[in-house]
Amino acid sequence: AQSVAQPEDQVNVAEGNPLTVKCTYSVSGNPYLFWYVQYPNRGLQFLLKYITGDNLVKGSYGFEAEFNKSQTSFHLKKPSALVSDSALYFCAVRDGGNTPLVFGKGTRLSVIA
């Protein structure tokens, strides 16, 4: 069965600094990886996904993620953090076919001015 780990409950970063939110996964087949963001009192919004191809995936709001097969990781990155990036971030994986999306427990990002 597939699983996702987000090892950090909380990440703090100063505005303007680069940010990284970590995600590792476990699947039996090919991984299909997703990042979502949740702002207060809102549903989850899709940021980006990795299906195949380039290991560096670009998404919404200047975010990108790097797929690393050997380390089974899919870390979310942004070169320069904004205060408005403060939110809860979820990594998710699907193990091919029509299997359900499995989510990590989430990482709360705080960007400090």
Add this chain to the structure above:
Amino acid sequence: EAQVTQNPRYLITVTGKKLTVTCSQNMNHEYMSWYRQDPGLGLRQIYYSMNVEVTDKGDVPEGYKVSRKEKRNFPLILESPSPNQTSLYFCASSAIGYGTEAFFGQGTRLTVV
């Protein structure tokens, strides 16, 4: 506008009083699912449906029922709610396929007293 609509957004009820949370999507998606979000546990899938009249249990189905009589609607039913079902609930929909992202509703915050 493509969207998933949940109602109500907030609900306070008493133990044992049957309730239904509605979910509707306007994207003609085959796949719909319900999640609950609890602090420290992330999102856990309750039930999912791959098409009309096809439903299956997720990770935490106990105490919940669903139905899929029409493609656009996927209501969540709590026949006899208990306090441990106090949570934030999300409905999601997506097209069938491993690379498709899910669209989420705004969430329903349920409190059972």
